[in-house]
Amino acid sequence: MTTRTMDEAAKVFADPSAYADDDRLHAALTWLRANNPVAWVDQPPYRPFFAVTKHADIMDIERANDLWLSEPRPLLATAEADDLAKAQLEAGMGLRTLIHMDDPHHRKVRAIGADWFRPKAMRALQGRVDELAKHYVDKMAEVGPECDFVTEVSVNFPLYVIMSLLGLPESDFPRMLQLTQELFGGDEEEYQRGSTPEEKLQTLMDFFAYFNKLTQDRRANPTDDLASAIANGRVDGELLSDVDCLSYYVIVATAGHDTTSHAIAGGLRALIDNPDQLDRLKGDMSLMPLAVEEMIRWTTPVKEFMRTAAADTEVRGVPIKEGESVYLAYVSANRDEEVFDDPFTFDVGRDPNKHLAFGYGVHFCLGAALARMEINSFFTELLPRLDSIELAGAPELTSTVFVGGLKHLPIRYSLR
Template sequence: MSRTLTVHEAGLAVADPRAYADEERLHDALSLLRRESPVHRVEAPGYNPFWVITKHADVMEVERDNKLFLSAPRTLLSTAEVDELQRQQREQGMELRTLVHMDDPQHRVVRAIGADWFRPKAMRAMQERIDELARQYVDRMVELGGECDFVRQVAVHYPLYVILSLLGLPESDFPRMLKLTQELFGGQDEELRRGESAQEQMAALFDFFDYFNALTTARRREPTGDLASAIANARVDGEPLSDVDTASYYVIIATAGHDTTSATIAGGLHALIENPDQLRRLKDDPSLLPLATDEMIRWVTPVKEFMRTASADTEIRGVPIAEGEAVLLSYPSANRDEDVFTDPFRFDVGRDPNKHLAFGFGVHYCLGAALARMEIQALYRELLPRLDSIELAGTPRWTATTFVGGLKHLPVRYTLG
């Protein structure tokens, strides 16, 4: 397919949500850019211009130099219309400001608020609960009678329960959180989005804010020893976080904390179905599970991009980047870079080393990386010994997105012991 794709068309694909729902098209485009234009200027209709960075080494270089390349003000790829809405919200003090939007020194201070909840000691304390939930969802697959949509009936719920339990949210609110997350991350997908206009899509974010503002008030009045209480009562330089920054902290934990993991769990199962030799290999040698988990993460790469803005004139791979210009870091491309990964389009449950960048790199390395790995391993540690057979029962479908996503439907037929 790439033989008929021009470099210009490949660049446009990076800004097309539909390309991320068509893996062949996406990777043809990214492979072409890596070969012929690894630092490529994109001027896509409806978007402000940007440079797309497709090589693993260059993505690492940009992430490493967080003083030259800033997260603000253009953190994610959005349409020019959304960019303008966000500019207006920034002026009004109503802009979403999560950890991924912040730069140092603010980023370092705010990140520390939740860091202890994701350290190894805290993760070990959660292991029993995560293992219990993994058993429940594999048992649920048995109850479903040997056929299910693995995404909708298993993968989206299991990590949701983990992260919202960590926050301390009531189980009765979990369905609402799932719907809001899907609307927020699925704003470019016809099936998942709330509406077609930018205003309608931003409404999901404001619904999050309303919910979490009420939660902040409750936790400040009566702390309950959970992560939500730690965020609500955190102080920076002796002052509590603003309502917007507090709500933003909840949003990034509640959304990124489960949507990315569910995408990896579902995409990992699809990869095992499509590569039965690797499924047999993993079943025969469970000690490979940690390596297989990172291969699933590399293979799916649920976070598709972050953007950085140059704070001074510079260059990448000899290409001049002017102060104020934005660069898009393409993680799916970096994670299939032929210079780093041997046979990168082969799914290999024993891949070692595996220098994927799916969790980012540098100061913005994913806060919940250890938790995500623990959840994925727990589910497959429970599922694989009980799995006698599995096959597709329909056509898998991916989310149209340029930010976070993966499979939105995975119909499977299986026998479980």
């Protein structure tokens, strides 16, 4: 039997609070990339896994989607939460989104929403996104000269965009925000509904109750929105199962705005922390598409996904047995010294920028184009009107092992 020893630095992967401490996190990741790029992690309450920290290895795993499967462990969760999720699915409930699925079923289900995120659809949505960007910059001007940028701006702007795409009433937006923060913030004391998996599961049940009612309405009265496309979507001629349909709503309604919110807030903080880059971008707005990619790389809102080996294999010479899991450390990949020149320098003109913040391969983020559009629109509206900006307090990051970023960004500013 092979004896596996856990590297002290690898404990960060099983510690949600590590993601609220950039210095600690990146010190560990940098060491692992150089010394132990496929690190064994055996740290309760999680089941064991290998943490993969190099950009090239993560891309290789994402390419080989027939060898490395999303099921049954698509993301890092406690053993107790994994068991509860499995039991719920076996009972015809639970969550089975695109990130949980493998081909060929994944490809067929993904196609239901794909047209809503293609270039033609994005061009049709551009005006609404620009309008909302102006609304929230105007709001900054109204509430200034200080605000908590996260709670007052960055969580709301992408939320309004995705809720508009789904066709949901504005009165429901605050509820969707709360449920999203509870779902993704299960490790964050400020957001979590409860501490046990059963308590956290209630958030999912509330999502399902809301979207079950929406499904029945859209099937009886179809409209021209993404919610109707999901409710009436078919795979092999059959309507989506209740689990797949409701899970589709959940992933669009949550990942469709929460990740973008973190990128916008983290992007603004990076500009504040790097005033030379802020001045450079304000002086040459043609750099905006490159700056958007750098903000996404810098923040990497989705910290990880996991894959399980369908057969005995190896990664960088490390043997991995069928049924064992790997953790794809996107945060580490996006600071890989072999891929990015000066990876710890925020550079609004970085080109090329082969970040993995949207994943890679068949699971590449469905809403990537929308996220890029929103970030671009917001900063294109903000920067020409921005005379000055600085921190008005200490920024705070969420404790998480999955999706996260800034939960508070107090700023002081002057807008014209």
